[in-house]
Amino acid sequence: MNLWERMNRPLWGREEKSEQPHEVKGVTITTESNNAPYIPVAAGVRPPSLSGNITLSRAVSAGLEQSSWLQTALTKKARAAASVPLMLEHRSRKGWIRQEGGKDPAGLLVGLLATPHPHLSMQDILERMVMHLEITGNALLHRVKTSDGRTLELEPIDPSTIKPKRTDLWITGYEYRDRRGKLHTLPLNEVSHFMYQNPADLHWGLSPAKSAALAVDTDLEAQRWNRSVIGGGARPAGVVLLDGALDEDEQQLAYDQVNAQISGASGASRFMVFGGATKVESFGWNSAEMDFLAGRKFSRDEICAVLGVPSILVSQGQDATYSNMEAAKRHLWEDTLVPLLQDIASTLGKDLLADFQLDPKKYRIVPDLTNVPALRENEATRLKNISTQAGAAALLLRGGQFTPESIAEAVGLNLVTVEQAVAVTALKSLSPAARAHLEVKHALELDELTPAQCMNLVRRIKEETA
Numbered sequence: 001m002n003l004w005e006r007m008n009r010p011l012w013g014r015e016e017k018s019e020q021p022h023e024v025k026g027v028t029i030t031t032e033s034n035n036a037p038y039i040p041v042a043a044g045v046r047p048p049s050l051s052g053n054i055t056l057s058r059a060v061s062a063g064l065e066q067s068s069w070l071q072t073a074l075t076k077k078a079r080a081a082a083s084v085p086l087m088l089e090h091r092s093r094k095g096w097i098r099q100e101g102g103k104d105p106a107g108l109l110v111g112l113l114a115t116p117h118p119h120l121s122m123q124d125i126l127e128r129m130v131m132h133l134e135i136t137g138n139a140l141l142h143r144v145k146t147s148d149g150r151t152l153e154l155e156p157i158d159p160s161t162i163k164p165k166r167t168d169l170w171i172t173g174y175e176y177r178d179r180r181g182k183l184h185t186l187p188l189n190e191v192s193h194f195m196y197q198n199p200a201d202l203h204w205g206l207s208p209a210k211s212a213a214l215a216v217d218t219d220l221e222a223q224r225w226n227r228s229v230i231g232g233g234a235r236p237a238g239v240v241l242l243d244g245a246l247d248e249d250e251q252q253l254a255y256d257q258v259n260a261q262i263s264g265a266s267g268a269s270r271f272m273v274f275g276g277a278t279k280v281e282s283f284g285w286n287s288a289e290m291d292f293l294a295g296r297k298f299s300r301d302e303i304c305a306v307l308g309v310p311s312i313l314v315s316q317g318q319d320a321t322y323s324n325m326e327a328a329k330r331h332l333w334e335d336t337l338v339p340l341l342q343d344i345a346s347t348l349g350k351d352l353l354a355d356f357q358l359d360p361k362k363y364r365i366v367p368d369l370t371n372v373p374a375l376r377e378n379e380a381t382r383l384k385n386i387s388t389q390a391g392a393a394a395l396l397l398r399g400g401q402f403t404p405e406s407i408a409e410a411v412g413l414n415l416v417t418v419e420q421a422v423a424v425t426a427l428k429s430l431s432p433a434a435r436a437h438l439e440v441k442h443a444l445e446l447d448e449l450t451p452a453q454c455m456n457l458v459r460r461i462k463e464e465t466a
Contacts, residue, residue, distance in 0.1 A: 140157040
């Protein structure tokens, strides 16, 4: 009796029908009972690796499309940073004031920040820039200019298609290769270059993704291991001993028959039944091998650390509570996003202020952080400190011996903040009857007013009583 007959002869008088097993190629097993192989990589074929020279296309195919940790952390960081608008401020005797739009150069720059591209919003551009920075260490914008040198559009550039033209002293421009392969030279005054500083190269940034590449590759190998283990019931299937000696073809046939019954999720932990004199020896994992399955956590933490994103915001696992999630969000903004946005705004401001011929001592581009929920607690603390300083400022003003400008310098606040703080203090010191009269007359709630609204209300009261 041959092997096929021994494995498929009737059991307890019942005829068992079995189909010819499929051919096994490499280590990928596909059977009628399990069309989805649990080992996805064929023998001798290596999966895509992120390690090595990083380009955007390679980072997407071997990183973002493969690693859930990298995709989640990078997307969370980029979207959070892009949610903050950039604004132009001008300096006045009262401090830095937000610039409004108009026909003058400053107003036109405000319009550019609001609409930097015909098809992309500033939020789209910022999100893409942050992704470019994290993947390659560089983000570049082509400033499309009018004939008079004023920037009309901001066009993101793939860092993989551009490189600086170096000289012994500095760089003279950038060489850019378009989609058709044609090489262009962009002058320095048309390119804004944002980078993570590289100690070994003054003109090209250091890639965070490259630092995390080994962790990403290790995590992907752990994923494949984990999937393979799950497909095998979290343990090796064991060894099947058949009576008699088997040649190579018979061993392959036995291998096919066994795996056709127990491979994949549908066959996990099921009994395998066949006829003939056989013996089955099962194996189990030792603790060291099972610990390997927990290795993804360490890869996740390393990837998140490189990107500056608290890992609890990525996994949101069993350790996630409201308090530590809120603390992690504040940590993300204070330690990672705020410095990054300030760096981007500083570099962009340097270039755009020169294009619009605006004095950098009188104008600046800054991120507008007033509506970031994670920073509101810090803002509340800041306003509390200002309120304390406002008490001293109010006393000095009532004394009549100091000007608002000298008081602002004395308490470490700009003039607008002093006026706002004094207005808040003045309104809070009103009697209940006076407060009620003001609230009815002006149809407002004093406790809900911002410092700026308090200052405007006090000014209105002064004008009405003058």
